[in-house]
Amino acid sequence: MSDQFREVTNVSWFGRIKRAVGGVLVGMLLVVAMVVVLFWNEGRAVTTARSLAEGAGAVVSVPVDKIDAVNEGELVHTTGPLTSSEGVGDPDFAIEAKGVRLVRNVEMFQWVENSKSETNTKLGGGEETITTYSYAKEWQDRPIASAEFKQPANHQNPSMELGSRSFQISEGKLGAFTLDEPMLDRIGDTDPLTITPSQLAGITAAYSGTERVSIIDGRIFIGANPTSPAIGDYRIGYQLVPLGEISVIGRQTGDRFSPYQTVAGDELLMVDTGRVPAEKMFAEAVSVNTIVTWLVRAGCLLLLALGFGLLLAPLGVLADVIPFVGSIVRMGTGLIAFVLALLLGSATIAVAWFWYRPLLAIGIAVAGVLVALLLTRLGRRKVAAAPPQAGATA
Structure with a gap:
């Protein structure tokens, strides 16, 4: 049987109008939601920026090998080697290592x-859609529901009995300090862990299945033929979060760290790999806050344009009685949607600035007015100073 399947669907002009009118409601909800998210994002950015500035001014760097009761409840920064008496391992395949976390993919x-x-x-506004479905064999890290395929026959996937997992130590030591699981969860830099042929015997003994087990390219392969995998075969790789130098900023609570509540509103608890000064950790957090703020702004503007596009979509469908006219109308409505998104998005951000940062917003507005007045005055002086043109003689 062919691994391609074609499906042809037709929608009448009235059906398209009905669908477009339904999209208007979605567009309205999308526009309202993005305005709310944009407004919230500006407040979040301000709160985070103020919290980081507050933390940067309050943090105290302390030695890692000694706990001073004077700093109890204060925001502290320390750096040093992370150690643990535990190991991490995957009992399903007898894989063991020294590290913070072992990730099985x-x-x-x-x-x-x-x-x-x-x-x-x-012509007449109807629409014909030709959809071609194709099927391929690929490695996937999640189960694919083949029963939902358009052509499930001869394309059936078995259930995925093995899944990705992570195994983490329960506790670590940073000099005199103890790191619990919430702190360890924040350490995320991983290195590949290569599986060697010498581990095959232990892996085979630990594996509860009956399929053949092989080691290929540093990973475990479960199946009859590694060079020609069959549907249902597995390949398993590992990554390790190693022990090593880390830097921590948090509230000193006994011999542990907890989130530090700022007056501005955010809680501060940061972990970074390597020996990183407090100033750099805060600078990186400020950069992340700026990037997140702009990403949310950009995403909201795009979704605003989509929302306005849905609001204006019925116009294009109505004009599709003559296809080329519909295309022209859609170009126009697309441009209008983009302009409306920019206007509403910018206005929302401006209002949020006046709400969350009134002094800064007023200062910018006053500066803008002064610049406009200055440019207007300079323009008038140039006009007044311009030599009069010679008049025509009778």
Whole structure:
């Protein structure tokens, strides 16, 4: 049987109008939601910036090998080697290592459905869509529901019995300080852990299944033929978060660290790999806050444009009675949606600035007015100083 399947669907002009009108409600909800998110994002950015500035001014760097009761409840920074008497391991395959966390990544060879659609508008406003479904065998780290394929016959995937997991130490030591699981969870830099052929015997003994186990390219392969995998075969790789130098900023609570509540509103608890000064950790956090703020702004503006596009979509559908006219109308509504998104998004950000940062916003507004007045006055002086043109003689 072919690994491609074509499906042709037709929607009448009235059906498209009904669908577009339904999209208007979605567009309205999307516009309102993005305005709310934009406003919230400005407040979040201000709160985080103020909290980081407050923390940077209050933090105290302390030695890692001694706990001073004077700093109890204060925001402290320390750096040093992370150690642990525990190891991490995957009992399902007898994999053991020294580190903070062992991450098992499981992939299964499965059928995957891909689709490609081509839509044409017909005279009279109707729409024809030709969708081509194709099927390929790929390694996937999540189960693919083959029963939902358009053509499930001969493309069936078995259930995924093995899954990705992580194994973490319960406690670590940073000099005289103790790091519990919430702190260890924040350490995320991983290195690949290569599985060697010498481990095969132990892996095979620990594995509860009956399939053949091999070591290929530093990973575990479960299946009959590693060079020609079959549907349902597995390959398993590992990554390790190693022990090593780390830096911590948090509230000193006994011999542990907890979130430090700032007056500005945010809680501060930071972990970084390597020996990182407090100033650099705060500078990096400020940069992350700026990046997140702009990413949210950009995402909201795009979704605002999409929302306005849905609001204006019925116009394009109505004009599709003559296809080329509909295309022209959609170009116009797309441009209008983009402009409306910029205007509403900018206005929302401006209002949020006046709400969350009134002094700064007023200062910028006053500066803008002064610049405008100055440019206007300079323009008038240039006009007044310009030599009069010679008049025409009778």
